[in-house]
Amino acid sequence: DAKTTQPNSMESNEEEPVHLPCNHSTISGTDYIHWYRQLPSQGPEYVIHGLTSNVNNRMASLAIAEDRKSSTLILHRATLRDAAVYYCILRPYGKLTFGQGTILTVHP
Amino acid sequence: AAGVIQSPRHLIKEKRETATLKCYPIPRHDTVYWYQQGPGQDPQFLISFYEKMQSDKGSIPDRFSAQQFSDYHSELNMSSLELGDSALYFCASSQSGGSSPLHFGNGTRLTVT
Numbered sequence: 001d002a003k004t005t006q007p008n009s010m011e012s013n014e015e016e017p018v019h020l021p022c023n024h025s026t027i028s029g030t031d032y033i034h035w036y037r038q039l040p041s042q043g044p045e046y047v048i049h050g051l052t053s054n055v056n057n058r059m060a061s062l063a064i065a066e067d068r069k070s071s072t073l074i075l076h077r078a079t080l081r082d083a084a085v086y087y088c089i090l091r092p093y094g095k096l097t098f099g100q101g102t103i104l105t106v107h108p
Numbered sequence: 109a110a111g112v113i114q115s116p117r118h119l120i121k122e123k124r125e126t127a128t129l130k131c132y133p134i135p136r137h138d139t140v141y142w143y144q145q146g147p148g149q150d151p152q153f154l155i156s157f158y159e160k161m162q163s164d165k166g167s168i169p170d171r172f173s174a175q176q177f178s179d180y181h182s183e184l185n186m187s188s189l190e191l192g193d194s195a196l197y198f199c200a201s202s203q204s205g206g207s208s209p210l211h212f213g214n215g216t217r218l219t220v221t
Binding site: 045099 | 112141143150151152153156163164166196198200205207209210211212213214215
C-alpha cells in the first residue's frame with residue numbers, strides 16, 4: 001500500500017480554519033485519497049475522499065495538488081467536537097489501511 | 109440514517125475462553141470489514157467479506173475466525189483468548205465499488221482477564 005505522511009499533531013483555536021496536510025508521493029493512478037477521523041472511544045468516521053479534483057461536503061473540503069502527491073483537508077471553522085485523530089489514507093479499493101494520523105487539538 | 113450496529117458493546121472474558129462479536133451492516137451494504145485497535149494504537153485490519161465470501165485477510169490470528177451470513181450480518185469468533193486480545197474491535201460496512209466509503213460501528217470493547 002502506498003504510504004502517507006502526516007504531522008503527528010496540530011493545534012487550532014475554535015472557529016478558526018484548520019488545514020491538515022498529507023504527503024503521498026508514491027500515490028498511484030488508481031488510489032483515492034480518503035480522510036477519516038476518530039474521536040476518543042469511537043469508531044473511525046468518514047470525512048471526505050477524492051481522486052483528482054477538489055471536493056467539498058458538509059464536513060470539510062479536500063484540496064488535491066495537481067500532481068496528486070499531496071493533499072490538504074480543510075475544516076472551515078473548527079469546533080471543539082472536531083478534536084480527533086485525522087487519518088489520510090490512500091485506497092484503490094477494499095480495506096482501509098490506517099497509519100499514523102494527526103492528532104488535532106482545538107482550543108476554546 | 110441507519111448505522112453499523114455492533115454487539116455487545118463491552119465483553120469481559122477470561123484467558124482461554126471464547127468470544128463472539130456480532131456486526132450488523134448498514135442495509136444494502138454488501139461488504140463487511142473487521143478491525144482491531146489496541147490501546148494507543150491505530151486500527152488494524154483483520155478480515156473482510158464481500159457477498160458472504162472472504163475477500164481479504166490481514167493480521168488475523170489463526171485463533172480467530174469470521175463469517176458473513178445470508179442476511180449480511182457478520183460474526184467474529186475468537187477462541188483461546190489471550191491477554192493481548194484485549195482491544196476495541198470495530199466492524200465497518202460499505203457498498204462495493206472502489207471509492208465507496210467505509211462506515212464504522214462504535215465497536216466492541218473486549219477485556220481479557
